[in-house]
Structures are given as structure tokens and as C-alpha cells.
Amino acid sequence: MAAEHTDRGPDVRAPPPEKKNGVSVDRLTHAEVPAICGLFKRVGDAEAPALPAELAKAWQRSPLEFTSRMEGITYFVARRDGRLVGAVGCESRHGTCHLLDLAVDPDARHGGVATALLTAALEWAKRTNLPTVWADALARYPAVPGLFKKLAFVEAGLLHRHQWGEDVRLFERVL
Numbered sequence: 821m822a823a824e825h826t827d828r829g830p831d832v833r834a835p836p837p838e839k840k841n842g843v844s845v846d847r848l849t850h851a852e853v854p855a856i857c858g859l860f861k862r863v864g865d866a867e868a869p870a871l872p873a874e875l876a877k878a879w880q881r882s883p884l885e886f887t888s889r890m891e892g893i894t895y896f897v898a899r900r901d902g903r904l905v906g907a908v909g910c911e912s913r914h915g916t917c918h919l920l921d922l923a924v925d926p927d928a929r930h931g932g933v934a935t936a937l938l939t940a941a942l943e944w945a946k947r948t949n950l951p952t953v954w955a956d957a958l959a960r961y962p963a964v965p966g967l968f969k970k971l972a973f974v975e976a977g978l979l980h981r982h983q984w985g986e987d988v989r990l991f992e993r994v995l
């Protein structure tokens with residue numbers, strides 16, 4: 821069956837979600853937009869004291885702001901016990917898969933949620949025939965290097981004072 825292109829990127833059919841540690845990962849539905857904004861707010865509130873104001877604000881998006889920005893981005897969300905506990909966006913950019921908005925609820929960390937989300941993102945990139953997957957992350961986030969290395973990404977560089985004075989690390993996985 822030919823892939824159908826929508827404004828959210830190619831609609832490449834995925835197998836039904838698998839559950840690991842009680843966590844299932846699937847595409848975001850429109851009904852879940854308020855829930856994903858609530859998740860980003862909780863993550864932002866946890867990070868805010870350490871972040872420049874501009875970056876702290878980026879986690880605080882209203883459903884309208886989120887919806888207007890999500891065009892062309894495929895979001896995966898992780899659910900546990902019916903609750904949305906994590907998210908990642910996959911954007912097809914210049915023939916690569918750019919990951920953005922990776923976040924896990926502070927109450928749900930260290931349980932493999934981000935690992936499950938990134939695994940779904942890598943599968944989506946493969947199905948979409950994108951040859952590389954990359955992400956940029958604030959160097960100050962402590963969990964990020966171990967997380968990406970666990971999934972066979974390599975650290976591809978460091979951009980100094982790249983986002984409101986914050987250093988940014990680049991991670992890449994060639995599929």
C-alpha cells in the first residue's frame with residue numbers, strides 16, 4: 821500500500837503498539853494535545869530554575885501554540901496506566917530525521933520511557949526511508965549522553981553558547 825502524505829508527514833503505517841514495563845508508545849492523537857502540553861509544562865516546571873527564561877518558556881506552550889507548530893512533525897507519546905508520560909517529535913528535515921521535544925514526566929523517569937520513545941522514533945525513520953536520525957540537546961541535561969549512547973547514537977559535536985547562552989550537544993545515528 822502506498823504511503824499517504826499528510827500535513828503531519830508521511831502516514832507510514834506502524835505495527836500495533838507493544839507494551840514493555842507497562843509502557844505503550846503510539847502516535848499522538850489530536851485529543852491528546854492538552855495532555856502533551858501538560859506534560860511539557862510539568863517537565864518545564866522541573867527544569868525552569870536552572871534554565872534561561874527563554875528556554876523555560878519554550879516548555880510552556882498552550883494547545884493552540886503546540887498545534888500550530890506541530891505541522892510536519894510526527895509525535896509519538898508513551899502511555900502508562902492510561903496516562904501520557906512521555907513524548908518525542910520526529911521531523912523530516914533535509915532528508916534526515918530530526919528529533920525534538922523529547923520529554924518524560926519527572927514522576928516516570930528511569931523506567932525506560934525515553935528508550936521506548938526513541939526506539940519508536942528510530943523505527944519510524946527506517947519506515948520513512950530517512951538514513952540518519954539526529955538530536956540536539958542542552959549540554960546541561962545530565963541524562964542525555966547516556967540515553968543516546970545506549971541507543972547507538974554517537975556524539976557528533978558541541979555548539980557553544982548556541983541557545984540563549986547554553987551549550988548544545990549534537991547526537992547522530994546513521995541507520
Ligand SMILES: CC(C)(COP(=O)(O)OP(=O)(O)OC[C@H]1O[C@@H](n2cnc3c(N)ncnc32)[C@H](O)[C@@H]1OP(=O)(O)O)[C@@H](O)C(=O)NCCC(=O)NCCS
Pocket residue numbers: 863922923924925928929930931932933934935936955956957958961962963964965966967968970
Ligand atoms: C532525558 C529524559 C528524556 C530521559 O528519560 P527516561 O525515561 O528517564 O530515560 P530512560 O529510563 O529510558 O533511560 C535510558 C538511559 O538514559 C540514561 N539516563 C537516564 N536518566 C539519567 C540520569 N538522571 N543521569 C544519567 N543518565 C541517565 C541512562 O543511560 C539510562 O540507561 P539505564 O537505565 O540503562 O541506566 C528525561 O530525563 C527528561 O525528560 N529530561 C528533561 C528534558 C530532557 O533532557 N530532554 C532531552 C532533550 S534531547
